[in-house]
Amino acid sequence: MKKGCPYGTHRVIEPKGVLPQPALKIDNNMEIYDNEILIDVHTLNIDSASFTQIKQEAGDNEEKIKEIMMNIVNTRGKHQNPVTGSGGMLIGNVEKIGNSLEGKTNLKVGDKIATLVSLSLTPLRIDEILQMRKNIDQVDIKGKAILFESGIYSIIPKDLPENLALSVLDVAGAPAQTAKLVQPGHKVVVIGGGGKSGMLCLYEAKKRAGITGQVICIGPKEKSIELPRKLNLADAYITADATNAVEVMEKVKEATNGEMADIVINCVNVANTEMASILAAKNDGLIYFFSMATSFTKAALGAEGVGRDNTMIIGNGYTRGHAEIALQIMRESEALRKVYEELYA
Amino acid sequence: MKKGCPYGTHRVIEPKGVLPQPALKIDNNMEIYDNEILIDVHTLNIDSASFTQIKQEAGDNEEKIKEIMMNIVNTRGKHQNPVTGSGGMLIGNVEKIGNSLEGKTNLKVGDKIATLVSLSLTPLRIDEILQMRKNIDQVDIKGKAILFESGIYSIIPKDLPENLALSVLDVAGAPAQTAKLVQPGHKVVVIGGGGKSGMLCLYEAKKRAGITGQVICIGPKEKSIELPRKLNLADAYITADATNAVEVMEKVKEATNGEMADIVINCVNVANTEMASILAAKNDGLIYFFSMATSFTKAALGAEGVGRDNTMIIGNGYTRGHAEIALQIMRESEALRKVYEELYA
Ligand SMILES: NC(=O)c1ccc[n+]([C@@H]2O[C@H](COP(=O)([O-])OP(=O)(O)OC[C@H]3O[C@@H](n4cnc5c(N)ncnc54)[C@H](OP(=O)(O)O)[C@@H]3O)[C@@H](O)[C@H]2O)c1
Ligand SMILES: NC(=O)c1ccc[n+]([C@@H]2O[C@H](COP(=O)([O-])OP(=O)(O)OC[C@H]3O[C@@H](n4cnc5c(N)ncnc54)[C@H](OP(=O)(O)O)[C@@H]3O)[C@@H](O)[C@H]2O)c1
Numbered sequence: 117m118k119k120g121c122p123y124g125t126h127r128v129i130e131p132k133g134v135l136p137q138p139a140l141k142i143d144n145n146m147e148i149y150d151n152e153i154l155i156d157v158h159t160l161n162i163d164s165a166s167f168t169q170i171k172q173e174a175g176d177n178e179e180k181i182k183e184i185m186m187n188i189v190n191t192r193g194k195h196q197n198p199v200t201g202s203g204g205m206l207i208g209n210v211e212k213i214g215n216s217l218e219g220k221t222n223l224k225v226g227d228k229i230a231t232l233v234s235l236s237l238t239p240l241r242i243d244e245i246l247q248m249r250k251n252i253d254q255v256d257i258k259g260k261a262i263l264f265e266s267g268i269y270s271i272i273p274k275d276l277p278e279n280l281a282l283s284v285l286d287v288a289g290a291p292a293q294t295a296k297l298v299q300p301g302h303k304v305v306v307i308g309g310g311g312k313s314g315m316l317c318l319y320e321a322k323k324r325a326g327i328t329g330q331v332i333c334i335g336p337k338e339k340s341i342e343l344p345r346k347l348n349l350a351d352a353y354i355t356a357d358a359t360n361a362v363e364v365m366e367k368v369k370e371a372t373n374g375e376m377a378d379i380v381i382n383c384v385n386v387a388n389t390e391m392a393s394i395l396a397a398k399n400d401g402l403i404y405f406f407s408m409a410t411s412f413t414k415a416a417l418g419a420e421g422v423g424r425d426n427t428m429i430i431g432n433g434y435t436r437g438h439a440e441i442a443l444q445i446m447r448e449s450e451a452l453r454k455v456y457e458e459l460y461a
Numbered sequence: 462m463k464k465g466c467p468y469g470t471h472r473v474i475e476p477k478g479v480l481p482q483p484a485l486k487i488d489n490n491m492e493i494y495d496n497e498i499l500i501d502v503h504t505l506n507i508d509s510a511s512f513t514q515i516k517q518e519a520g521d522n523e524e525k526i527k528e529i530m531m532n533i534v535n536t537r538g539k540h541q542n543p544v545t546g547s548g549g550m551l552i553g554n555v556e557k558i559g560n561s562l563e564g565k566t567n568l569k570v571g572d573k574i575a576t577l578v579s580l581s582l583t584p585l586r587i588d589e590i591l592q593m594r595k596n597i598d599q600v601d602i603k604g605k606a607i608l609f610e611s612g613i614y615s616i617i618p619k620d621l622p623e624n625l626a627l628s629v630l631d632v633a634g635a636p637a638q639t640a641k642l643v644q645p646g647h648k649v650v651v652i653g654g655g656g657k658s659g660m661l662c663l664y665e666a667k668k669r670a671g672i673t674g675q676v677i678c679i680g681p682k683e684k685s686i687e688l689p690r691k692l693n694l695a696d697a698y699i700t701a702d703a704t705n706a707v708e709v710m711e712k713v714k715e716a717t718n719g720e721m722a723d724i725v726i727n728c729v730n731v732a733n734t735e736m737a738s739i740l741a742a743k744n745d746g747l748i749y750f751f752s753m754a755t756s757f758t759k760a761a762l763g764a765e766g767v768g769r770d771n772t773m774i775i776g777n778g779y780t781r782g783h784a785e786i787a788l789q790i791m792r793e794s795e796a797l798r799k800v801y802e803e804l805y806a
Contacts, residue, residue, distance in 0.1 A: 266769075360478040408757075417547065420578060423577075432769070
């Protein structure tokens with residue numbers, strides 16, 4: 117077997133020198149290098165922004181969608197939407213493991229896994245598109261994919277519905293980081309606490325902050341925080357628009373008796389919520405931006421602009437053990453699992 | 462006098478509800494509110510990423526640069542580059558102090574100060590652009606500016622040349638954060654180590670990492686790292702283009718005997734250097750992005766894409782004591798001060 121780079125640069129065709137994700141074209145020949153894993157793919161979970169664009173371009177015609185998808189993979193060697201730049205994830209069975217990974221990986225041939233790295237950097241070959249569940253962005257295929265040595269994955273648990281597992285794994289980084297950051301006694305604000313990642317963060321925050329801490333859920337309207345309230349995931353609930361920094365600050369001040377938050381977790385899906393996150397925190401509080409709509413400069417200059425010594429963390433989608441931590445929530449909380457099954461499975 | 466909000470929201474024209482920094486347009490009328498300070502401005506120190514962009518757009522033509530700058534201020538009421546989102550800082554004399562600040566501020570009319578909040582949120586009026594020092598991003602003007610109640614500033618020290626103080630204060634957050642993050646024994650990489658913020662970071666890193674640590678300076682070409690080398694600011698020097706992640710990774714690997722960096726400090730002024738920063742760090746290393754050209758999504762998805770559990774910090778321009786820490790370097794190191802005087806004063 118040929119020797120590969122852990123990051124898959126050996127597969128980059130164009131332009132040279134970059135990594136597989138920013139590359140325009142990568143090699144999707146399915147003869148594996150010594151540090152690669154071959155996957156027999158069953159299902160692609162196309163990124164929602166990407167699939168929406170494809171459906172629009174295809175006028176919602178299924179044959180046309182198939183054509184566009186095949187064309188993307190034939191052109192790029194990976195399912196990276198040229199308009200949105202995004203990918204998605206996949207589910208499949210391990211078919212072959214490179215020599216040099218023996219003793220290094222805990223995977224076995226036959227294991228059913230979900231890849232936790234984006235399809236936008238994963239070598240993929242589609243032989244046939246079998247079936248499509250357009251409403252949940254899922255496409256069953258006959259095909260193969262490659263996982264690089266540095267690529268992360270999760271073995272699909274046998275005790276959870278596959279679609280539930282996929283949904284939870286999509287946002288696994290958020291609750292796992294929450295678990296690492298929140299200490300007993302902390303006051304924690306989760307902005308967008310009623311969303312998919314938000315409720316998992318509330319759950320972990322409450323567990324870690326404990327009886328001496330305080331967990332506060334913020335959503336834009338009463339309906340947005342209905343589920344966390346029903347599930348008793350927080351100690352206090354606030355309806356406020358996080359694009360209105362001053363409103364959020366005032367309400368958090370009231371809820372915390374003027375103390376403000378030690379940790380703010382931003383799980384919204386809209387832009388311009390950096391300042392609300394900063395002003396909800398104590399002067400030296402920590403802000404964890406999970407939202408992909410976060411602007412680096414707005415956060416950096418915003419904190420400086422109000423003279424705040426906050427630590428602001430970029431929400432890395434990965435942290436060690438994130439899949440296990442997120443899936444475990446579904447086992448621990450029957451109530452939360454039921455809600456997620458209804459919403460996402 | 463009219464009553465103002467400590468964060469300056471009373472000056473926001475569009476969109477309503479946001480703070481001055483994210484606002485598209487703020488009111489730069491120079492009649493002050495009761496909690497504002499009016500400054501007679503002498504010099505603007507344009508953020509490096511912003512000025513680089515403006516010079517490019519202007520084809521390096523001075524008249525065209527002036528036109529772009531005037532246009533920015535006329536459109537936004539502040540000097541916020543619409544492309545980079547960033548600002549800079551200014552030097553001027555206190556001209557007037559709002560009623561309600563009496564007894565609350567230690568400033569007096571006539572004091573010469575540098576504002577330490579970004580120009581991207583500072584109401585500014587430019588009456589005339591007098592002179593330009595293009596190579597050090599400084600522009601002398603006739604004009605006025607407003608400092609909000611929450612705005613931070615530094616009184617210009619009498620023992621240092623004014624332009625030197627201004628240059629150092631502009632990037633004060635970087636060495637101050639370096640001082641807080643670097644521990645004895647750490648391997649530290651400073652990307653863009655030959656720049657204004659870079660050399661200060663190298664100095665602090667070396668002081669903190671100590672004899673058991675290792676400080677590595679990276680610049681794009683031999684000339685870029687000539688000064689740090691001459692001043693002996695680092696333990697190792699690498700010429701590499703930080704937009705080429707693999708090249709940087711290989712060279713850092715070699716310099717650290719395969720260990721990689723505990724802390725990577727990104728001080729470049731160009732885009733697409735997130736992956737190099739991530740790959741230069743250990744798997745659980747910390748990356749401090751001071752560069753305003755950092756993309757949040759490229760950092761977040763980039764780390765996930767290679768399965769890295771890095772902590773990635775958004776370079777907050779402010780941290781407690783940052784002005785004092787940065788200016789102190791100029792007093793401690795005669796060699797560095799001489800170089801900064803030659804370059805920036
Ligand atoms: N860093 C990573 O690796 C990573 C990975 C996956 C996802 N993400 C990002 O994480 C974010 C959240 O994802 P998700 O799946 O949890 O989204 P989601 O389920 O759509 O949740 C978003 C939440 O934000 C709330 N919200 C919307 N506008 C708001 C406002 N103005 N003020 C306060 N709350 C507001 C929503 O309330 P309503 O429902 O009532 O509008 C909802 O509860 C997204 O930005 C996504 O891109 C990041
Ligand atoms: N977070 C904050 O609050 C804050 C405040 C102020 C400034 N900043 C940001 O900090 C950054 C640095 O500012 P500065 O004043 O130190 O800038 P600077 O003096 O221009 O330094 C930039 C350095 O980066 C080097 N560089 C350029 N391209 C490179 C590449 N491809 N690979 C490796 N190195 C490269 C430059 O080398 P050459 O000179 O040879 O090109 C130079 O040494 C800017 O992005 C600025 O916007 C942030």
